[in-house]
Amino acid sequence: EFMTQRDRRVVGHLRRSRLCSVCIYAVLFVLTCLSIAWTRPKSQEYMSSLGVSTSVSGVKGAFEGIRDPGAAWNWLTHTVSTELLRNTSSLSSLRETNYLTGWLRVRMQQVKLASHAECLQHGLPEDVKCFSEFYTQSSAEKSDLEDVQSYWSGIVGVDGRSNETVPWKFMTEQEAIHQQVGSEAGQYQRYDPSGYAVDYNLQHSNLTAVYEAFVADMIALRNASWISRQTRAVHVTFLAYNPAYDYWMPTWYMLEFPANGVVRPSARVQLFRSVFHQGKAMGMRQLVVDMVRIPFVALVLLYQVTFEAMSEWKQSGKAWRYFLGPRGLADLGIIGIFTAIFFDRYLHDFRSHISTVGLAAEASKGYSVESWHADIYRLNSVFEAALLCLVVWRLLSFMKVNRHIFLIWQTLSSSLRKFVRYLTVFLPVLAGFILLAHTYWRPHLAEFQTLPSSATSVLMMLLGDDAIAQRGDATRPGTVIYVMGLYCLIILFAVSSWTAVLVQEYQKTRVAAGFRPQEYTWSEYDYVSWILPAALKKAYCVIRPSIVPSEDIDDIDDCNV
Secondary structure, eight states, rough: GGGOOOOOOOOOOGGGOOOHHHHHHHHHHHHHHHHHHHHSOOOOOHHHHHHHHHHHHHTSSSSTTOOSSSHHHIIIOOOOOOHHHHHHHOOOOOHHEEEEEEEEEEEEEEBBBOOOGSSTTTTTTTOBBBBOOOOOOOTTOSSOOOHHHHHHTTTSSSSTOOOOOOOOOOOOOHHHHHHHHOEEOOOOOOOOOOOEEEETTTTTHHHHHHHHHHHHHHHHHTTTTTSSSEEEEEEEEEEEEEEETTTTEEEEEEOOOOTTOOOOOEEEEEBBBOTSOOOOOHHHHHHHHHHHHHHHHHHIIIIIIHHHHHHHHHSSSHHHHHHHHHHHHHHHHHHHHHHHHHHHHSSSHHHHHHHEEEEEEHHTTTTOOOOHHHHHHHHHHEEEEEHHHHHHHHHHHHHGGGGHHHHHHHHHHHHHHHHHHHHHHHHHHHHHHHHHHHHHHHTTTTGSSHHHHHHHHHHHHHHOOOOOOOOOTTTTTTHHHHHHHHIIIIIIIIHHHHHHHHHHHHHHHHHTTTTTGGGOOHHHHHHHHHHHHHHHHHHHHHHHHGGGGGGGTOOSOOOOO
């Protein structure tokens, strides 16, 4: 097809590119990079969370190795108590480098007693009884635990124990939400904040007494079968602060007790920091960066959006095409995302009213894991990353003034438009492979337990990770057939097709928009149009009218109008 094409002198895109536009996005790129680097310094988050997770996990990853209730009780009784409730560095590596504030909470969630109605299979004998597989509001056990109550009745509020929460009385979801506790996703399900909980003061004046009380309580709860076949999850949550890195770390340890009897441990350490109440240069630097970004984002709105919309209106008579196109969506996204970042960072109640010292004092009044602050902090960082991606994309779009970059850009653009139609066939076939892998390997591989994890595992296999197939037993006929089919679909068909489309589109673009590169060499008028604003361009052309090409005399953008 490209053999019938001729050079069409494609230069229309140059009229929509100006040096001032490049400068606007270049400055936004630099400032956004600085903002990301200062709000989330390199390696500090990882080192902070590693210190907490390594200490509480125990020697040689004892937490990750928990598989039965006995090991869970040993971890609670010995590791948790030592790391969180010992105030000497020789005993607690966690307290040696971190400040523990607020309250430690141990919360248990269990389902109702086994009944015949909970059995999924119909027609079983009446004496067969089953426990509910999942913990929900309808299946949750909510009655008082009398054995635990008899032990706890005389020690409420003693030796660092809370006088508000007791491990024998069910705490509803509404009561937990009032303490700013949200739900948490485990490996089997998402758990709401209800259950039976007990809290311990991490800043008690006599921490040794709290440690001894905690150990005694765990032994008593174990004897009272606080964790039993009814249990579906045990949560251990607390709040730590690392002064060296200036990070708060809401920490959530979870032990899941599925119906198969094998305990599955998981942990999540979140991070956030209060940047603007430290009196440090870091907060002032961030403030300066954001204030400098405001006028440049305003230029995107007042200059770039207006210029692009007018250019589209003059070219096609339909300005809305710009707003619904990739350039318009990127510009509007830059404006909207920065607005969200600014309001979140400076007008949010936490950032506006609570300092690090104030947060520590607030946490000591009662249990609150403060994970919602970490969620907002992470969302703010995601917004910064999205803003950076949009700015980079818009900055690269102006590089099309270079003929070689324009050819590559146009080739990829036209190839993707054609390949979208191919995806209507390819994606259903790939989804079939994902479903097949999910069905085939789900019984014995953890990577294929859910559809999202199965999709991720199949994509990793496409990228060359053969370890998953090896764990699936590569000698099984089904594994061999599956891997060969996946290889033929992706490598021999999809990749080859994409390569053929790219080559075809590149040849067409090269002929239509660059067959004679010397004809696209910029003249003085081209440089003036690209560098100077309209008013200066008009003045320059008045001084040197001879530089205006004859075909541009009547153009609305020219200086002779």
